[in-house]
Amino acid sequence: MSAKINVGVIGATGYTGSELVRLLHHHPLAQITAITSESRAGEKFSQVHSAFEGICDLPLIKSDDLNTNNIDVLFFALPHGVSMKFAEKFYGTKPIIDFSGDYRLDSSKTYTDWYGKEHTFTTPFKDAAYGLPELFASKLKDSPLIANPGCFPTGASLALAPLIQHNKVDAQNIIVDAKTGVTGAGIKASAVNMFSNVNDNFKAYGIKKHRHTVEMELNMERLTGQKAIVQFTPHLLPVDRGILTTAYLKPTGSITEKEVIELYREFYNNQPFVRLRNSAPEIKQVRGTNYVDIYATHDVRTGNIIVVSAIDNLVKGAAGQAVHNMNIKFDFKETKGLNIVPLQP
Amino acid sequence: MSAKINVGVIGATGYTGSELVRLLHHHPLAQITAITSESRAGEKFSQVHSAFEGICDLPLIKSDDLNTNNIDVLFFALPHGVSMKFAEKFYGTKPIIDFSGDYRLDSSKTYTDWYGKEHTFTTPFKDAAYGLPELFASKLKDSPLIANPGCFPTGASLALAPLIQHNKVDAQNIIVDAKTGVTGAGIKASAVNMFSNVNDNFKAYGIKKHRHTVEMELNMERLTGQKAIVQFTPHLLPVDRGILTTAYLKPTGSITEKEVIELYREFYNNQPFVRLRNSAPEIKQVRGTNYVDIYATHDVRTGNIIVVSAIDNLVKGAAGQAVHNMNIKFDFKETKGLNIVPLQP
Amino acid sequence: MSAKINVGVIGATGYTGSELVRLLHHHPLAQITAITSESRAGEKFSQVHSAFEGICDLPLIKSDDLNTNNIDVLFFALPHGVSMKFAEKFYGTKPIIDFSGDYRLDSSKTYTDWYGKEHTFTTPFKDAAYGLPELFASKLKDSPLIANPGCFPTGASLALAPLIQHNKVDAQNIIVDAKTGVTGAGIKASAVNMFSNVNDNFKAYGIKKHRHTVEMELNMERLTGQKAIVQFTPHLLPVDRGILTTAYLKPTGSITEKEVIELYREFYNNQPFVRLRNSAPEIKQVRGTNYVDIYATHDVRTGNIIVVSAIDNLVKGAAGQAVHNMNIKFDFKETKGLNIVPLQP
């Protein structure tokens, strides 16, 4: 028991916050010491997330009342634009794992270009690590702030990385057609996430301008040092959670189905959360888990390569990847607390 | 009343058959005279489709008992491989509007290549008309058999046609990422359409080999006389009906957003079922109707053109388009019986 | 054409308003002349309800700008508490069909008891007619204001009426367990109708205190002149529309299954929208229509009678019943504009 690290959760009224609490509740080497909420302080966590009644009844406190002395790591389960304020407050005191988009990009300028607002606390950019462990693990252990990846970039980058890194496909002609569950839009009620606007419906949104586009491009550039261009189109599924990504790629030279498969096998060898599939994956088969299921195939008729990946946007695309990052940072086995069987059906 | 034409429906136990009966029930110039079913003959139509109780209680008869003398047009609401048998029986007696894939392609050889079976009655190929009125209306009136298009090719071809016909994009580099409701898989219970395999789930299927691929390619070739290559990936949505098609195209030369929009406006001028949208369409906004909603846009950042279309696979993608074809054949106003308001929500 | 009556729709940003426009669009003897909205005046109807683009693009106007001279009937598609304000403005000028709960009950006192607010315009109570045509048709033609019934009371009252009116069951021991689609909660986004709170979920709500309880009790009392007691429990279904009502009743004397069935057959003889079913009804089989499907059965083992009814809450439970009331008021055939085939699937 005494071996457990103490975790502080900053902001826990959203879906990624509750998912983080769900995962940490089962973690054998970590325990939640404090949960903050500016808007709901004074209430129990289980009053905000009623499913947790009897499971996590911790009181929510104001972040000003958080004593970081007995905290080993802080998770920021916050939206973009908000994290930077708390980073200003806590940066340097304790390791931070940040769920927002505030420190995922390469500079505050890029941030402003795509997020349309000024960045008010840029210090962490220099040392922040981008927390996609299968691709960029080296900086995670020592960085004071881990920027947890966006949900779409996680699914897309893991689908694309083997081919891009080995220059097997044209990095400037990447098409990413992704489909996400509704929780990606957050917990605040709006026309976007109303049942009758989502049920029996399906649509594209954010065409040409979704913020995750640049994050995907930067990830590909991190792999090769060369500019990447991604045409990214997200769509809204009538499901709670899950992202299916279908990517279309142009080979730079001749390549066979067998070579594609072998490339992925080698690239993701020993990665505990990557499942390479023999047929197209389904989002329900990763539901509630940190798995990414990937299927890559070459079409001899058209010459294209098609890659499909499936993740749970709240786990591998958010809270699960954050716990994975925590495990790496604290030298825990990568799968600690994340050995979860999909809830199917 | 006496002015109504008499319709015979061959095969009515499936979804497209019941949808056809729904539409014809409201049609001011047509009436259903007979409905056949080999498997359920002797029962009422409303025993097979219980929602029709008190609305259409016609007895189902064997096709051998069908008297075509008092029939003006036959609809084949049949799957591929079955239609050809009934075509052998009825071809030349009365005009046929066929829902199957048996006469959509350019030859029995192409049929065998993609459908994997021999064609047993090839006579109609010579004179069959492909019934996508917005693109290929000329032969409809005089042809003895109208091959009603596939659902995916309908949504995709209407999305692509203006750009392809005017050679504005590379016809050999077309990506069609489509998402369909479950009714596209038919009414027979199987693992594919079980609730718990579909609900909260999403997946790609038929990657690289779906039969509708060649139908799309042939449609594009009909427009230009030149070979087209389509990378088509269908996906299965947890909804009953609706197809959203997202297409990615490479311009052959410089083009502006405004030119793209203008091109579509001119191309579909006066088409009563095409709604050009200012933002990405949604499948629920065409539910139950014969509309196709289309949105086309150019991405100056990437150079790509993205086109999104939405149809109801059972209406515009099947029974509604069939009624549209009937209207044209009998010189009715195109919208007769098809002036339907979407059921939303 | 000139024979059409002119309809004014007061308030059209909600679901019942858009459903009313959907139904009137098809009506052969009525046309919408004006639609008002205080909050969205100046926009087109199709900007509020995007599915109507190209179908109904009427401009929304302020109610102050409504010229009632060329209007034959006013529909109030408004929530309770708001209708009374517009009633004050328009009462007596033109016939009103009011969707709200403001004039459904027997007095302003009962209203205040159950709706928890003062009634500010009580004049119409004296002459208002309760618009459930199968049960209370006599006053509809001459009343200046028809109070269109609540959705739950419609489904429940039609299920109960034959047995209650003939004193076959204990009117003071009625259990109504009802399940509704989400549109019953209105179009305003809130935690109640968020996708992720409704999808895969199911719950009871408003136990012991739902306002529709008293409306059901009053309806039963209108039939017999005696006090009725209803235990009403609504539940929220993960569907857009539809109410299934399961009622449990205690026979006052011995009764057989056959007698129950015969009672319903006689009671609803010639009612065009009542379908008596031989097995338990399903909400999808009435979707989009004005039908009420009813199944009544006696359990010899327990002695209870169970009645199940299915309606579409937006049609039979709101806009369709309102059009039915209009048809009666204007001596149109009852089914005019309401001959709709269910959208199934």
Add this chain to the structure above:
Amino acid sequence: MSAKINVGVIGATGYTGSELVRLLHHHPLAQITAITSESRAGEKFSQVHSAFEGICDLPLIKSDDLNTNNIDVLFFALPHGVSMKFAEKFYGTKPIIDFSGDYRLDSSKTYTDWYGKEHTFTTPFKDAAYGLPELFASKLKDSPLIANPGCFPTGASLALAPLIQHNKVDAQNIIVDAKTGVTGAGIKASAVNMFSNVNDNFKAYGIKKHRHTVEMELNMERLTGQKAIVQFTPHLLPVDRGILTTAYLKPTGSITEKEVIELYREFYNNQPFVRLRNSAPEIKQVRGTNYVDIYATHDVRTGNIIVVSAIDNLVKGAAGQAVHNMNIKFDFKETKGLNIVPLQP
């Protein structure tokens, strides 16, 4: 490791079988040693349940090839009528926990009355224990066969027990209106569980004759020694899993809300899987868990008591309760392997 007991799973192609494997995978004191399937023997478990790829890839074997020497307990994840055949084979060799209805009732005669078939192996009836631990724990430890309760009787009996056992309500006038997810209908594809027959739909079924009726009545009689009569009506929800039970009861004497609440608090004191709620429960708040959430209330206006309970039919209603029974039988802490946070959303 060596402390783990060895579990044999007989029949694992259904939902309750896969759910059992999900739960046992996480169990710290049990491990799955063998899984049998007559129809899929030779394949891996993960070929039948693809979500388990990389998680449980055990080969399925024929039950004839099962070596029970190194097995400590057998789970029968089988339907009724099949379990009795395997009971004949394995009864007495090792403890059995049976998911079917074959040994839940008080005699083979009652079984034949309600299940409509002869019982072919009646020996276990004498010593079988009914495995609903919160109500009937005493026989579990020593019985050679535990009959795991039906899903509906679990939700209903736990809702009713406190009031029935204390004779606070009329045991011969119990109304149980229950609503279940689709997985209750099993994994075999049929019209009943097809997506398009379930999605957007809702219906009652099995009215007056569902087999779980007698199981509920027997449970109530076990508590009081007196005959009980239950009017049970199940309904089918468009969700995968979950049962919400709404029960209506008539008090035998005067009772207050406070007394009702206190009665439930005392009755379920220290029961780790019972959560008494202050408002109506929701099925999604117990999803994936062994919890039963209960809310009981008295309506002073009508005199009735209403009790609502929520369970996950595959966990508390099947596999979770089975693991709970195993824990009791082997003197493990009751919650071992069952400390699960609901998957919400």
